[in-house]
Amino acid sequence: MPAIDETAIGQVLAASKAASASQVREVLAKAQALRGLDAEDVAVLASVSDPALLAELFDAARTVKEAIYGRRLVLFAPLYVSNLCGNECLYCAFRATNRAIVRRSLNQDEVAREVRALVEQGHKRVLLVAGEAYPREGFDYVLRCIETIYATRVGHGEIRRVNVNVAPLTVEQFARLKAAGIGTYQLFQETYHRATYEAVHVAGPKSDFDWRIGAMDRAMEAGIDDVGIGVLFSLFDWRFEILALMQHIRHLEQRFGVGPHTISMPRLEPAAGSDLASQPPHPVDDVAFRKIVAILRLAVPYTGIIMSTRETPKMRQETFALGVSQISAGSRTNPGGYAEGKDVENEAQFSLGDHRPLDEVIADVASMGYIPSFCTACYRLGRTGQDFMDLAKPGLIKEHCDPNALSTFLEYLMDYASPRTKAAGLTLIEHVIEGMQPEPRRRSETMLEAVRSGRRDVFC
Ligand code: SAM
Numbered sequence: 014m015p016a017i018d019e020t021a022i023g024q025v026l027a028a029s030k031a032a033s034a035s036q037v038r039e040v041l042a043k044a045q046a047l048r049g050l051d052a053e054d055v056a057v058l059a060s061v062s063d064p065a066l067l068a069e070l071f072d073a074a075r076t077v078k079e080a081i082y083g084r085r086l087v088l089f090a091p092l093y094v095s096n097l098c099g100n101e102c103l104y105c106a107f108r109a110t111n112r113a114i115v116r117r118s119l120n121q122d123e124v125a126r127e128v129r130a131l132v133e134q135g136h137k138r139v140l141l142v143a144g145e146a147y148p149r150e151g152f153d154y155v156l157r158c159i160e161t162i163y164a165t166r167v168g169h170g171e172i173r174r175v176n177v178n179v180a181p182l183t184v185e186q187f188a189r190l191k192a193a194g195i196g197t198y199q200l201f202q203e204t205y206h207r208a209t210y211e212a213v214h215v216a217g218p219k220s221d222f223d224w225r226i227g228a229m230d231r232a233m234e235a236g237i238d239d240v241g242i243g244v245l246f247s248l249f250d251w252r253f254e255i256l257a258l259m260q261h262i263r264h265l266e267q268r269f270g271v272g273p274h275t276i277s278m279p280r281l282e283p284a285a286g287s288d289l290a291s292q293p294p295h296p297v298d299d300v301a302f303r304k305i306v307a308i309l310r311l312a313v314p315y316t317g318i319i320m321s322t323r324e325t326p327k328m329r330q331e332t333f334a335l336g337v338s339q340i341s342a343g344s345r346t347n348p349g350g351y352a353e354g355k356d357v358e359n360e361a362q363f364s365l366g367d368h369r370p371l372d373e374v375i376a377d378v379a380s381m382g383y384i385p386s387f388c389t390a391c392y393r394l395g396r397t398g399q400d401f402m403d404l405a406k407p408g409l410i411k412e413h414c415d416p417n418a419l420s421t422f423l424e425y426l427m428d429y430a431s432p433r434t435k436a437a438g439l440t441l442i443e444h445v446i447e448g449m450q451p452e453p454r455r456r457s458e459t460m461l462e463a464v465r466s467g468r469r470d471v472f473c
Pocket residue numbers: 104105106107142143144145178179180181200201203244245279280281282283284290323362363
């Protein structure tokens with residue numbers, strides 16, 4: 014289990030308070046070598062407030078993002094299967110005693126209905142989300158939902174990767190989750206500051222800080238090598254949180270040889286029946302939020318950064334360039350929300366900042382020159398954990414990512430896009446192909462031709 018050293022974090026932050034411009038530039042130069050940063054470097058960047066230096070920080074993040082991820086942006090949708098919960102997280106609408114929402118957990122027919130609605134929009138990747146109180150079957154409920162999701166097809170569309178965000182499990186349960194064929198197991202510590210954690214998680218199994226922070230160790234012990242960590246920003250000082258996040262990452266790297274696959278960075282949003290959510294104790298403003306994305310991109314260049322629809326379209330657009338590599342789109346956080354076509358405020362977990370349908374998000378992403386990707390190749394070819402990092406670090410993964418992004422984007426355009434999005438997307442594909450190196454270009458052209466002639470799920 015990672016032991017968060019709060020004293021060390023306090024000392025590093027205090028020492029970097031008066032970091033000079035030359036110290037900042039030294040760290041930025043180091044970051045551009047793509048080997049990541051240590052705690053002292055992260056603290057130096059966190060101290061930047063001068064607008065000119067901030068601009069240099071953002072430029073460095075853009076360079077690193079472009080070098081590692083190119084112009085791809087992976088898309089997914091959260092699938093909320095149940096809002097039943099036995100915990101008392103004071104910021105969440107799903108908390109046990111909250112009477113402001115209607116409780117609902119989907120049966121397997123309803124899960125399949127949600128999946129059909131998502132597949133008909135063009136989604137290929139979902140993140141299964143649930144509160145911590147399952148219907149009668151207990152944890153088996155989650156396994157049954159995963160089985161239903163993978164078994165549901167509409168025409169030649171299907172969900173090809175199910176990531177999971179559910180409460181911490183035992184090693185034995187994690188092993189069953191792995192056997193169910195999940196992609197990433199995702200869990201946010203919410204806050205790494207123990208006293209704050211205890212003050213906002215007042216009852217239920219989640220009130221045990223240690224059980225939660227040990228979850229990724231248990232997942233990895235059970236053989237799940239793709240894990241996603243995160244912080245719920247605005248509960249405590251963001252500078253502390255990112256340094257603690259670094260300690261968690263280094264712990265996983267030291268113990269298992271591989272760090273997390275993704276980092277999520279939700280900010281607290283208003284939630285029905287929660288005063289805490291509307292009055293965040295440590296609000297993170299938009300400048301600080303962009304800074305967090307940029308610093309994480311430099312500190313852990315090979316770890317994906319996920320931005321959800323909690324944020325507005327404008328903030329999402331700005332952070333693509335700074336380091337975000339995955340986004341959710343067209344999301345609903347109320348169970349049943351996709352098939353019923355509505356976002357029901359009194360069943361949802363929190364307020365969304367981006368309400369646009371998938372097609373509109375895709376048109377927007379493409380108009381900014383990013384390639385929307387539905388790729389699920391690595392996970393299905395077993396390129397996960399250490400195998401993934403072995404390809405990512407020398408820059409070899411790009412040779413797979415770019416062709417896979419293009420082929421899955423073309424699938425989307427041919428099968429699901431509106432005429433306007435399709436026209437804009439086809440032009441983007443032409444443009445991207447023209448700028449490619451000969452080998453990936455040849456591979457991409459072969460794969461795109463296969464998709465044009467009717468084949469689906471073409472990947473390398
Ligand atoms: N129940 C499980 C748990 O707590 O880990 C998994 C699902 S929970 C619905 C997923 C995440 O939603 C939480 O980890 C938390 O970070 C986030 N969340 C809860 N309330 C929120 C709010 N008001 N604004 C933004 N994110 C919130």
